[in-house]
Amino acid sequence: MAIRKVGVLGCGLMGAGIAQVSAAAGYTTVVKEVAEDFLKKGFVNIEKSLAKLVEKGSVTTEQRTQTLSRLLGTTKFEDLADCDIVIEAIIENLDSKRETYALIDKIVKPKAIFASNTSSLVITEMMTATQRVDRFIGMHFFNPVPLMKLVEVVATITTSSDVIDEAMKFGTSLGKVPIRTSDRSGFIVNRLLVPYLLDAIRALEEGVGSVEDIDKGMKLGCGYPMGPFTLLDFVGLETTYYIANIMFDEFREKRFAPPPLLKRLVLAGHHGRKTGRGFYDYSDPANPKPAF
Ligand code: CAA
Numbered sequence: 207m208a209i210r211k212v213g214v215l216g217c218g219l220m221g222a223g224i225a226q227v228s229a230a231a232g233y234t235t236v237v238k239e240v241a242e243d244f245l246k247k248g249f250v251n252i253e254k255s256l257a258k259l260v261e262k263g264s265v266t267t268e269q270r271t272q273t274l275s276r277l278l279g280t281t282k283f284e285d286l287a288d289c290d291i292v293i294e295a296i297i298e299n300l301d302s303k304r305e306t307y308a309l310i311d312k313i314v315k316p317k318a319i320f321a322s323n324t325s326s327l328v329i330t331e332m333m334t335a336t337q338r339v340d341r342f343i344g345m346h347f348f349n350p351v352p353l354m355k356l357v358e359v360v361a362t363i364t365t366s367s368d369v370i371d372e373a374m375k376f377g378t379s380l381g382k383v384p385i386r387t388s389d390r391s392g393f394i395v396n397r398l399l400v401p402y403l404l405d406a407i408r409a410l411e412e413g414v415g416s417v418e419d420i421d422k423g424m425k426l427g428c429g430y431p432m433g434p435f436t437l438l439d440f441v442g443l444e445t446t447y448y449i450a451n452i453m454f455d456e457f458r459e460k461r462f463a464p465p466p467l468l469k470r471l472v473l474a475g476h477h478g479r480k481t482g483r484g485f486y487d488y489s490d491p492a493n494p495k496p497a498f
Pocket of ligand 1: 254255258262354431437
Protein backbone atom coordinates (compact mmCIF):
# COMPACT_ATOMS: atom_id res chain seq x y z
CA MET A 207 0.00 0.00 0.00
CA ALA A 208 1.45 3.36 -1.00
CA ILE A 209 1.37 6.10 1.61
CA ARG A 210 -0.18 9.29 0.22
CA LYS A 211 -1.99 10.92 3.09
CA VAL A 212 -0.46 11.27 6.55
CA GLY A 213 -2.24 11.96 9.83
CA VAL A 214 -0.43 13.37 12.84
CA LEU A 215 -1.98 13.29 16.30
CA GLY A 216 -0.75 16.19 18.40
CA CYS A 217 0.79 19.47 17.27
CA GLY A 218 3.22 20.02 20.14
CA LEU A 219 6.98 20.20 19.65
CA MET A 220 7.26 16.69 18.15
CA GLY A 221 3.90 16.54 16.33
CA ALA A 222 4.50 19.90 14.65
CA GLY A 223 7.98 18.81 13.57
CA ILE A 224 6.68 15.50 12.19
CA ALA A 225 3.83 17.24 10.34
CA GLN A 226 6.33 19.73 8.89
CA VAL A 227 8.71 17.10 7.51
CA SER A 228 5.78 15.05 6.19
CA ALA A 229 4.29 18.02 4.29
CA ALA A 230 7.76 19.05 3.11
CA ALA A 231 8.25 15.55 1.67
CA GLY A 232 5.11 16.01 -0.46
CA TYR A 233 2.46 14.23 1.63
CA THR A 234 -0.96 15.73 2.27
CA THR A 235 -0.78 15.99 6.05
CA VAL A 236 -3.64 16.35 8.53
CA VAL A 237 -2.70 17.37 12.08
CA LYS A 238 -5.20 16.79 14.84
CA GLU A 239 -5.13 18.66 18.16
CA VAL A 240 -7.59 18.80 21.04
CA ALA A 241 -8.23 22.56 20.70
CA GLU A 242 -7.73 25.36 18.15
CA ASP A 243 -5.30 27.19 20.46
CA PHE A 244 -2.87 24.25 20.45
CA LEU A 245 -3.15 23.97 16.67
CA LYS A 246 -2.38 27.68 16.28
CA LYS A 247 0.66 27.39 18.52
CA GLY A 248 1.93 24.37 16.57
CA PHE A 249 1.46 26.09 13.23
CA VAL A 250 3.35 29.16 14.50
CA ASN A 251 6.26 26.84 15.37
CA ILE A 252 6.13 25.24 11.92
CA GLU A 253 6.19 28.68 10.28
CA LYS A 254 9.13 29.75 12.48
CA SER A 255 11.07 26.61 11.62
CA LEU A 256 10.37 27.02 7.88
CA ALA A 257 11.43 30.67 8.10
CA LYS A 258 14.78 29.56 9.64
CA LEU A 259 15.27 26.99 6.89
CA VAL A 260 14.49 29.59 4.19
CA GLU A 261 16.91 32.02 5.86
CA LYS A 262 19.63 29.33 5.79
CA GLY A 263 18.88 28.58 2.14
CA SER A 264 17.99 24.92 2.70
CA VAL A 265 14.35 25.56 1.68
CA THR A 266 13.13 27.97 -1.03
CA THR A 267 10.17 30.32 -0.48
CA GLU A 268 8.28 28.27 -3.09
CA GLN A 269 8.94 25.04 -1.11
CA ARG A 270 7.81 26.77 2.07
CA THR A 271 4.52 27.80 0.41
CA GLN A 272 3.99 24.28 -0.94
CA THR A 273 4.74 22.71 2.44
CA LEU A 274 2.21 24.96 4.18
CA SER A 275 -0.41 24.29 1.48
CA ARG A 276 -0.20 20.53 2.17
CA LEU A 277 -0.87 20.99 5.91
CA LEU A 278 -4.37 20.87 7.31
CA GLY A 279 -5.10 21.43 10.99
CA THR A 280 -8.18 19.90 12.61
CA THR A 281 -9.75 19.18 15.98
CA LYS A 282 -11.86 16.30 14.61
CA PHE A 283 -10.70 12.66 14.62
CA GLU A 284 -12.97 12.03 11.59
CA ASP A 285 -10.58 14.06 9.40
CA LEU A 286 -8.00 11.28 9.84
CA ALA A 287 -10.36 8.61 8.42
CA ASP A 288 -8.71 8.19 5.02
CA CYS A 289 -5.07 8.62 6.09
CA ASP A 290 -2.66 5.84 5.07
CA ILE A 291 -0.54 6.27 8.19
CA VAL A 292 -1.31 8.03 11.48
CA ILE A 293 1.67 9.09 13.59
CA GLU A 294 0.75 9.74 17.18
CA ALA A 295 2.69 12.34 19.16
CA ILE A 296 0.29 13.18 22.00
CA ILE A 297 1.07 13.42 25.71
CA GLU A 298 3.31 10.60 27.05
CA ASN A 299 0.59 9.00 29.10
CA LEU A 300 -0.31 5.38 28.50
CA ASP A 301 -4.00 5.72 29.42
CA SER A 302 -4.48 8.76 27.15
CA LYS A 303 -2.70 6.99 24.32
CA ARG A 304 -4.69 3.75 24.72
CA GLU A 305 -7.96 5.70 24.85
CA THR A 306 -7.02 7.63 21.69
CA TYR A 307 -5.94 4.50 19.82
CA ALA A 308 -9.16 2.64 20.73
CA LEU A 309 -11.13 5.58 19.36
CA ILE A 310 -9.25 6.12 16.09
CA ASP A 311 -9.15 2.37 15.44
CA LYS A 312 -12.90 2.63 14.74
CA ILE A 313 -12.55 5.77 12.58
CA VAL A 314 -9.39 5.35 10.49
CA LYS A 315 -9.51 2.87 7.58
CA PRO A 316 -8.41 -0.62 8.64
CA LYS A 317 -5.48 -0.75 6.20
CA ALA A 318 -3.84 2.35 7.67
CA ILE A 319 -0.67 1.98 9.73
CA PHE A 320 -0.62 3.36 13.27
CA ALA A 321 2.80 4.62 14.39
CA SER A 322 3.57 5.95 17.85
CA ASN A 323 6.31 8.53 18.42
CA THR A 324 6.60 7.54 22.08
CA SER A 325 10.14 7.77 23.42
CA SER A 326 9.82 5.23 26.21
CA LEU A 327 6.37 3.66 26.56
CA VAL A 328 5.97 0.07 25.45
CA ILE A 329 4.51 -0.02 21.91
CA THR A 330 2.82 -3.38 22.62
CA GLU A 331 0.80 -1.80 25.45
CA MET A 332 -0.66 0.81 23.06
CA MET A 333 -1.12 -1.65 20.22
CA THR A 334 -3.43 -3.88 22.29
CA ALA A 335 -5.98 -1.05 22.48
CA THR A 336 -6.59 -1.62 18.75
CA GLN A 337 -7.63 -4.48 16.49
CA ARG A 338 -4.74 -3.83 14.06
CA VAL A 339 -1.88 -5.45 15.96
CA ASP A 340 -0.11 -6.35 12.68
CA ARG A 341 -0.27 -2.74 11.40
CA PHE A 342 1.06 -1.05 14.56
CA ILE A 343 4.62 0.19 14.88
CA GLY A 344 6.80 2.75 16.66
CA MET A 345 8.36 5.65 14.73
CA HIS A 346 10.49 7.63 17.15
CA PHE A 347 11.70 11.00 15.84
CA PHE A 348 14.24 13.31 17.49
CA ASN A 349 14.06 16.91 18.56
CA PRO A 350 14.28 19.22 16.59
CA VAL A 351 12.56 16.99 14.03
CA PRO A 352 13.31 19.17 10.97
CA LEU A 353 17.07 18.94 11.72
CA MET A 354 17.68 15.55 13.32
CA LYS A 355 18.28 12.86 10.71
CA LEU A 356 17.25 9.79 12.70
CA VAL A 357 14.01 7.89 13.08
CA GLU A 358 13.83 4.68 15.11
CA VAL A 359 11.43 2.14 13.61
CA VAL A 360 10.17 -0.08 16.41
CA ALA A 361 8.65 -3.45 15.55
CA THR A 362 6.58 -5.42 18.05
CA ILE A 363 6.26 -9.21 18.00
CA THR A 364 3.08 -8.87 15.93
CA THR A 365 4.05 -6.12 13.45
CA SER A 366 3.91 -7.57 9.93
CA SER A 367 7.11 -7.47 7.87
CA ASP A 368 5.29 -5.45 5.15
CA VAL A 369 4.47 -2.76 7.69
CA ILE A 370 8.09 -2.65 8.92
CA ASP A 371 9.30 -2.26 5.31
CA GLU A 372 6.66 0.41 4.63
CA ALA A 373 7.66 2.37 7.76
CA MET A 374 11.38 2.17 6.83
CA LYS A 375 10.57 3.40 3.30
CA PHE A 376 8.34 6.15 4.63
CA GLY A 377 11.06 7.31 7.06
CA THR A 378 13.54 7.51 4.18
CA SER A 379 11.02 9.45 2.08
CA LEU A 380 10.89 12.06 4.88
CA GLY A 381 14.62 12.62 4.45
CA LYS A 382 15.43 10.66 7.62
CA VAL A 383 17.71 7.71 8.20
CA PRO A 384 15.59 4.91 9.72
CA ILE A 385 17.11 2.37 12.08
CA ARG A 386 15.30 -0.77 13.14
CA THR A 387 14.83 -1.73 16.74
CA SER A 388 12.62 -3.87 18.95
CA ASP A 389 10.00 -2.94 21.50
CA ARG A 390 12.18 -2.51 24.59
CA SER A 391 11.63 0.63 26.64
CA GLY A 392 13.91 3.42 25.35
CA PHE A 393 14.71 1.56 22.13
CA ILE A 394 18.32 2.17 20.99
CA VAL A 395 18.95 5.87 21.55
CA ASN A 396 17.33 6.48 24.94
CA ARG A 397 18.71 3.18 26.22
CA LEU A 398 22.16 4.78 25.84
CA LEU A 399 21.33 8.48 26.16
CA VAL A 400 19.23 8.43 29.33
CA PRO A 401 21.84 6.72 31.62
CA TYR A 402 24.45 9.16 30.23
CA LEU A 403 22.29 12.19 31.08
CA LEU A 404 21.44 10.82 34.54
CA ASP A 405 25.12 10.10 35.18
CA ALA A 406 25.98 13.72 34.37
CA ILE A 407 23.55 14.78 37.13
CA ARG A 408 25.13 12.27 39.53
CA ALA A 409 28.58 13.62 38.66
CA LEU A 410 27.33 17.13 39.48
CA GLU A 411 25.80 15.90 42.77
CA GLU A 412 29.13 14.28 43.69
CA GLY A 413 31.09 17.46 42.95
CA VAL A 414 33.04 15.97 40.04
CA GLY A 415 32.59 19.20 38.10
CA SER A 416 30.34 22.22 37.62
CA VAL A 417 27.41 22.36 35.17
CA GLU A 418 29.51 24.41 32.75
CA ASP A 419 32.64 22.26 33.05
CA ILE A 420 30.79 18.97 32.59
CA ASP A 421 29.10 20.47 29.51
CA LYS A 422 32.43 21.73 28.17
CA GLY A 423 34.00 18.35 28.87
CA MET A 424 31.59 16.42 26.66
CA LYS A 425 31.34 19.13 23.98
CA LEU A 426 35.03 19.79 23.56
CA GLY A 427 36.42 16.43 24.67
CA CYS A 428 34.01 14.20 22.77
CA GLY A 429 32.63 16.49 20.05
CA TYR A 430 29.01 16.24 21.25
CA PRO A 431 26.91 19.10 19.79
CA MET A 432 25.56 19.95 23.26
CA GLY A 433 26.85 19.13 26.73
CA PRO A 434 24.56 16.92 28.90
CA PHE A 435 23.05 19.80 30.93
CA THR A 436 22.33 21.89 27.82
CA LEU A 437 20.71 18.82 26.30
CA LEU A 438 18.74 18.04 29.49
CA ASP A 439 17.35 21.59 29.49
CA PHE A 440 16.61 21.29 25.76
CA VAL A 441 14.76 17.96 26.06
CA GLY A 442 12.98 19.12 29.25
CA LEU A 443 13.75 17.90 32.75
CA GLU A 444 10.20 16.67 33.35
CA THR A 445 10.39 14.66 30.12
CA THR A 446 13.73 13.10 31.10
CA TYR A 447 12.40 12.36 34.60
CA TYR A 448 9.33 10.70 33.12
CA ILE A 449 11.33 8.61 30.64
CA ALA A 450 13.84 7.58 33.33
CA ASN A 451 11.04 6.37 35.61
CA ILE A 452 9.47 4.30 32.82
CA MET A 453 12.84 2.76 31.96
CA PHE A 454 13.57 2.09 35.63
CA ASP A 455 10.20 0.31 35.94
CA GLU A 456 10.99 -1.78 32.87
CA PHE A 457 14.57 -2.82 33.70
CA ARG A 458 14.88 -2.26 37.50
CA GLU A 459 18.46 -1.13 37.00
CA LYS A 460 20.07 1.69 38.96
CA ARG A 461 21.46 3.34 35.85
CA PHE A 462 17.89 4.33 34.85
CA ALA A 463 16.91 5.65 38.32
CA PRO A 464 16.38 9.44 38.34
CA PRO A 465 18.84 11.15 40.74
CA PRO A 466 17.35 13.19 43.62
CA LEU A 467 18.45 16.53 42.12
CA LEU A 468 16.48 15.85 38.93
CA LYS A 469 13.37 15.09 40.99
CA ARG A 470 13.81 18.30 43.05
CA LEU A 471 14.17 20.44 39.91
CA VAL A 472 11.06 18.89 38.37
CA LEU A 473 9.09 19.37 41.61
CA ALA A 474 10.18 23.01 41.71
CA GLY A 475 8.91 23.53 38.14
CA HIS A 476 12.42 24.10 36.77
CA HIS A 477 11.92 22.11 33.58
CA GLY A 478 14.67 23.64 31.45
CA ARG A 479 14.47 26.00 28.50
CA LYS A 480 10.68 25.95 28.25
CA THR A 481 10.22 27.27 31.83
CA GLY A 482 13.20 29.64 31.68
CA ARG A 483 15.19 27.68 34.26
CA GLY A 484 16.68 24.21 34.65
CA PHE A 485 20.40 23.52 34.99
CA TYR A 486 20.81 26.93 33.35
CA ASP A 487 18.95 30.20 33.83
CA TYR A 488 17.53 31.52 30.56
CA SER A 489 16.54 35.05 31.75
CA ASP A 490 18.70 36.16 28.84
CA PRO A 491 17.90 33.33 26.36
CA ALA A 492 20.86 34.14 24.10
CA ASN A 493 23.24 33.93 27.03
CA PRO A 494 22.23 31.17 29.50
CA LYS A 495 23.96 31.19 32.91
CA PRO A 496 24.45 28.08 35.09
CA ALA A 497 21.57 28.06 37.60
CA PHE A 498 23.77 26.84 40.50
N1 CAA B 1 13.86 24.19 12.54
C1 CAA B 1 14.70 24.76 11.67
N2 CAA B 1 15.91 25.25 12.01
C2 CAA B 1 16.27 25.16 13.31
C3 CAA B 1 15.45 24.56 14.28
C4 CAA B 1 14.19 24.06 13.84
N3 CAA B 1 13.32 23.47 14.69
N4 CAA B 1 16.08 24.60 15.48
C5 CAA B 1 17.28 25.20 15.28
N5 CAA B 1 17.38 25.54 13.96
C6 CAA B 1 18.51 26.19 13.28
C7 CAA B 1 18.99 27.40 14.03
O1 CAA B 1 18.21 28.53 13.68
C8 CAA B 1 20.41 27.54 13.52
O2 CAA B 1 20.44 28.22 12.30
P1 CAA B 1 21.73 29.12 11.95
O3 CAA B 1 22.88 28.16 11.80
O4 CAA B 1 21.32 29.78 10.70
O5 CAA B 1 21.86 30.06 13.12
C9 CAA B 1 20.81 26.12 13.25
O6 CAA B 1 19.62 25.33 13.26
C10 CAA B 1 21.75 25.63 14.28
O7 CAA B 1 21.17 25.87 15.53
P2 CAA B 1 21.90 26.55 16.74
O8 CAA B 1 22.89 27.57 16.28
O9 CAA B 1 20.87 26.94 17.73
O10 CAA B 1 22.71 25.43 17.45
P3 CAA B 1 23.50 24.19 16.95
O11 CAA B 1 24.47 24.51 15.88
O12 CAA B 1 23.99 23.58 18.22
O13 CAA B 1 22.45 23.19 16.32
C11 CAA B 1 21.10 21.38 17.07
C12 CAA B 1 21.27 22.87 16.97
C13 CAA B 1 20.91 20.77 15.69
C14 CAA B 1 19.85 21.16 17.90
C15 CAA B 1 22.40 20.74 17.70
O14 CAA B 1 22.77 21.44 18.84
C16 CAA B 1 22.20 19.32 18.09
O15 CAA B 1 22.29 18.43 17.27
N6 CAA B 1 21.94 19.11 19.41
C17 CAA B 1 21.65 17.80 19.94
C18 CAA B 1 20.16 17.57 19.85
C19 CAA B 1 19.80 16.22 20.32
O16 CAA B 1 20.56 15.47 20.88
N7 CAA B 1 18.51 15.90 20.08
C20 CAA B 1 17.95 14.66 20.51
C21 CAA B 1 17.29 14.88 21.81
S1 CAA B 1 16.71 13.40 22.46
C22 CAA B 1 15.23 13.19 21.72
O17 CAA B 1 14.71 13.98 20.99
C23 CAA B 1 14.57 11.90 21.98
C24 CAA B 1 13.91 11.69 23.23
O18 CAA B 1 13.17 10.72 23.29
C25 CAA B 1 14.12 12.48 24.44
